[in-house]
Amino acid sequence: MNGEETPIEAGGSYSGEIILTGVSVRIIFTSFAIKTDNLLGQIRRTGIYVRENGIAGTVQQIDLRI
Known part of the structure; x- marks a missing residue:
């Protein structure tokens, strides 16, 4: 990563590699x-994770009503 905001950090989805x-x-x-x-x-x-560059993120279980 080059320090730029990725789509996942902007609230979107990201299909690249995250270490x-x-x-x-x-x-x-x-x-x-x-x-x-x-x-x-x-x-x-x-749940919580930490990326290689030190930025923390979360993973959530979301049950959607369809």
């Missing part, structure tokens, strides 16, 4: 509703 230096094996239960007037989904759990 991780650490992944937490501890998962935190983070019950959070995603809704407008109706329930759209539920965030269930969150």
